[in-house]
Amino acid sequence: MTTLAAIDGLTVTYRRAPAPALSGLSLDIEAGEILAIIGESGSGKSTLARAIAGLLPEKTTIAGRLTWPGLDGAPRAGRDIGYVFQDPGSSLNPVLTIGEQVGEGARRHLGLDRRAAVAEAVRLLARVHLPEPQRIARAYPHQLSGGQRQRVAIAAAIAARPRLLIADEVTSALDVLVQAAIVDLLVELVRADGMTLVFVTHDLALASGIADRVAVMAEGRLVELGPTAEVVGAPRAVETAALVAAHIDLSSPPLVGEAS
Numbered sequence: 001m002t003t004l005a006a007i008d009g010l011t012v013t014y015r016r017a018p019a020p021a022l023s024g025l026s027l028d029i030e031a032g033e034i035l036a037i038i039g040e041s042g043s044g045k046s047t048l049a050r051a052i053a054g055l056l057p058e059k060t061t062i063a064g065r066l067t068w069p070g071l072d073g074a075p076r077a078g079r080d081i082g083y084v085f086q087d088p089g090s091s092l093n094p095v096l097t098i099g100e101q102v103g104e105g106a107r108r109h110l111g112l113d114r115r116a117a118v119a120e121a122v123r124l125l126a127r128v129h130l131p132e133p134q135r136i137a138r139a140y141p142h143q144l145s146g147g148q149r150q151r152v153a154i155a156a157a158i159a160a161r162p163r164l165l166i167a168d169e170v171t172s173a174l175d176v177l178v179q180a181a182i183v184d185l186l187v188e189l190v191r192a193d194g195m196t197l198v199f200v201t202h203d204l205a206l207a208s209g210i211a212d213r214v215a216v217m218a219e220g221r222l223v224e225l226g227p228t229a230e231v232v233g234a235p236r237a238v239e240t241a242a243l244v245a246a247h248i249d250l251s252s253p254p255l256v257g258e259a260s
């Protein structure tokens with residue numbers, strides 16, 4: 001297996017924060033894997049995701065190393081890494097058409113002219129299974145449902161054909177059926193293109209349904225990392241065990257690795 005990104009001793013302290021949000025975190029991301037990052041609210045999942053993508057705010061103190069053995073050099077923002085946020089309403093520009101914003105990445109990074117970029121946008125909108133992609137390309141974000149907007153955000157994130165896609169709680173604002181469809185879409189896209197997916201969620205069931213490996217975070221530290229079935233079936237960290245137990249208490253569908 002090729003290592004796409006190697007994180008070594010990463011410590012992140014936000015400006016004026018009393019304590020680091022990430023403390024000495026080490027983790028390799030393998031090329032082509034689906035890696036889920038789970039943990040309670042405030043455990044540092046989004047901080048890790050943003051650190052990997054180079055999206056931490058200015059004046060954040062960052063120590064440790066992040067290297068990219070799987071890339072030719074440092075990743076280019078928006079090109080080598082695609083990022084999908086929780087709320088597509090805030091990541092999409094309300095005054096640009098869907099086609100303009102999805103085509104923008106292709107125009108900038110793949111050197112397409114305006115016409116070609118619009119055609120590429122329509123192709124991408126079809127890839128994320130939006131009905132009538134030609135019509136949607138001419139629409140504005142407010143004319144779409146939340147699930148459709150999230151599909152648009154995914155199309156925009158993959159427009160420059162990134163090696164790594166980071167999805168941070170991309171389904172938590174959606175209802176359950178739409179959640180499942182969006183997760184299926186992400187898996188379909190990363191498998192088809194050989195992309196690597198970092199899937200951030202507080203939902204262990206959602207993570208265990210798709211991930212090759214699961215990383216469990218607590219209080220800014222990595223407390224467990226392993227193949228999904230092992231982590232879920234035989235948790236070693238108390239924090240993982242608590243997440244599994246909380247899931248069973250909710251009597252949701254069985255997790256991977258549980259006896260049914």
Ligand SMILES: Nc1ncnc2c1ncn2[C@@H]1O[C@H](COP(=O)(O)OP(=O)(O)OP(=O)(O)O)[C@@H](O)[C@H]1O
Nearest residue numbers: 014017021040041042043044045046047048057202
């Ligand atoms: N921009 C920021 N400035 C200061 N502190 C921050 C900032 N963003 C996050 N934090 C703090 O860093 C810690 C980790 O937050 P982070 O958002 O990474 O957690 P998370 O696991 O993604 O949580 P959630 O599940 O709620 O999204 C928390 O204590 C949070 O309050």
Ligand code: NI
Nearest residue numbers: 045046047169
């Ligand atoms: Ni978060």
